[in-house]
Amino acid sequence: MDLAQQKQRALDALDLRAPQLAALGDAIWDRPETSFEEHFAARTLAAALEKAGFALTWGLGGLETAFSAAFGTGGPTIGILGEYDALSGMSQRAGALAPDPLVPGGPGHGCGHNLLGVGSLGAALAVKEYLAATGAPGKVVYFGCPGEEAGAGKAFMARDGAFDGLDCALCWHPGELNAATSARCLANCEVLYRFTGRSSHAASAPHLGRSALDAVTLLNTGVQFLREHIIPEARVHYAVTDTGGYSPNVVQAYAEALYLIRAPQRSQVEEIRARVDDVARGAALMTGTQVECRFVKACSELLPNHTLAGVMGENLAAVPLPLYSEEELAFARAYCDTLPAGGGTLAAMAGQLGPAGKALAEAHRAEPIHNFVVPAVGGEAFLSSSTDVGDVSWLCPTAQIMVATMAAGTPGHSWQRTAQGKSSIAHKGTLYAAKVMAASAIDLLQRPDLLRAAGEEHRAQLAGRQYLPIPPEARPIAVRGAQSES
Ligand SMILES: [Zn+2]
Ligand SMILES: [Zn+2]
Structure with missing residues (x-):
């Protein structure tokens, strides 16, 4: 045969x-x-x-x-x-x-x-x-x-x-x-930004509260301005994955947004991610909250x-x-x-x-x-x-x-x-x-x-370029509510 x-x-x-x-x-x-x-x-x-x-x-x-x-x-x-x-x-x-x-x-x-x-x-x-x-x-x-x-x-x-x-x-x-x-x-990267503030009665003691939801709003606004100053092939998508509850009479102590960043090269994605991290830190500074930037996933x-x-x-x-x-x-x-x-x-x-x-x-x-x-x-x-x-x-x-x-x-x-x-x-x-x-x-x-x-x-x-693996400490996490990024 x-x-x-x-x-x-x-x-x-x-x-x-x-x-x-x-x-x-x-x-x-x-x-x-x-x-x-x-x-x-x-x-x-x-x-x-x-x-x-x-x-x-x-x-x-x-x-x-x-x-x-x-x-x-x-x-x-x-x-x-x-x-x-x-x-x-x-x-x-x-x-x-x-x-x-x-x-x-x-x-x-x-x-x-x-x-x-x-x-x-x-x-x-x-x-x-x-x-x-x-x-x-x-x-x-x-x-x-x-x-x-x-x-x-x-x-x-x-x-x-x-x-x-x-x-x-x-x-x-x-x-x-x-x-x-x-x-x-396109290469991509997904990051979860979780803000922690301080809850308080929104009418009787607003000065004691620090709003995590305000921080998410400022993050989204800041990234909206950032979009004009990144390469046109890049895409920055987001979802608000935690609004901190549905009580407007409470200053929201927790809120979270999930960001998905795409660009032709993984190195470009990393550069944009670092700038979105800065916007998130700025939003935390403006609102007196803390932010945790958590890596979710990345693709080359x-x-x-x-x-x-x-x-x-x-x-x-x-x-x-x-x-x-x-x-x-x-x-x-x-x-x-x-x-x-x-x-x-x-x-x-x-x-x-x-x-x-x-x-x-x-x-x-x-x-x-x-x-x-x-x-x-x-x-x-x-x-x-x-x-x-x-x-x-x-x-x-x-x-x-x-x-x-x-x-x-x-x-x-x-x-x-x-x-x-x-x-x-x-x-x-x-x-x-x-x-x-x-x-x-x-x-x-x-x-x-x-x-x-x-x-x-x-x-x-x-041509001498190296594969950029995801961080060694990254662990898989299932983000609820996030559908698909492919
Ligand atoms: Zn698919
Ligand atoms: Zn598929």
Whole structure:
């Protein structure tokens, strides 16, 4: 059997696993768990890997729901990243065509991570089957990465060395088109500012009180002025996470605001964070309160690797696309009808692909499912979101594809995305993603020149720059009320 046949046999074996992968994705959808509380999802995925002969390690980065599962010996080590956290407030009945939460205010899979963790698992199983059948040297390691949405779990794992020794890492994200983007994402950082003052009767003894709520108001006002004097690519978002209660006749002794700062580079984020810290200290000084600045999380910007993105792009084109029935197309079209016109990733990408991109977007505008592969976008393209995959990309060559698992134009973090998370379209997309990732990993195992080129490109990208890990004393905290920052 030649190399191509060995690869094809591993991919064909994945078809037999289709029912297993669909059932896993549905089970995780049915039990949505938010960042760092994904006990069911982590246990379920780990059990499937352990049953297939992978060796488990738990508690990476000090996170209870983080794990790795490794198979193979010698040769290069290929990491495959999986996520499985849900979003608070995104509960939604599967298949419903209007907002209809299963649990009002409850969590739901509004980003598709129930599929993400499972598609990556399928890829890891197929690579394991290839290694076992051929006896080829090489190792595949599945990383169960918790808290992508509100905790940046991979940054904790990266700081503690979980990704050391990898020759590359592959990932995917469920979406509404098929692409190997090579795009950069924004770095970010989240800080909680907690003010402590002194309570008092707001009418009879206001002079004795020191208002923490006033301090939060002055922090927000100060940052509003700061926004004019930072780089235009930066974003500073906030939420008031504690107003100090709902009694206006009390001087509020406690109040708190959560800030999320984004910029193209982590060093720029740090610079802006230091200035927001100063504004917070100023607000405390003005109000006679104390402020505690508490680090919550940070993500590095994603360093694209064109060599790896090229390998994944070729496999996106080579692996047969899913076939959809009339019922599936009608299901997707019904969701398209609930979406505002002009949105979607394809429209956003069209601008970055020039005239060819605009023609592409126009050609596919009326489709209910974008069942084609978008040509590669240049490395200088920017996505305004952030991802903790960025931290991994500083430690080894990393690539991430997007695969269609839902109706064209479905936005991230929407009720429509949760509602489509158990559909047969979602299952077919997940299987396709698993095959593309497995095919890419097998190419990298069969062709050492590709991994060498990816490594050289990675070293050139770093050009002497160092990965900036999160502070050694940082511990994961679940901020209640904070939804998502990705
Ligand atoms: Zn998300
Ligand atoms: Zn996501």
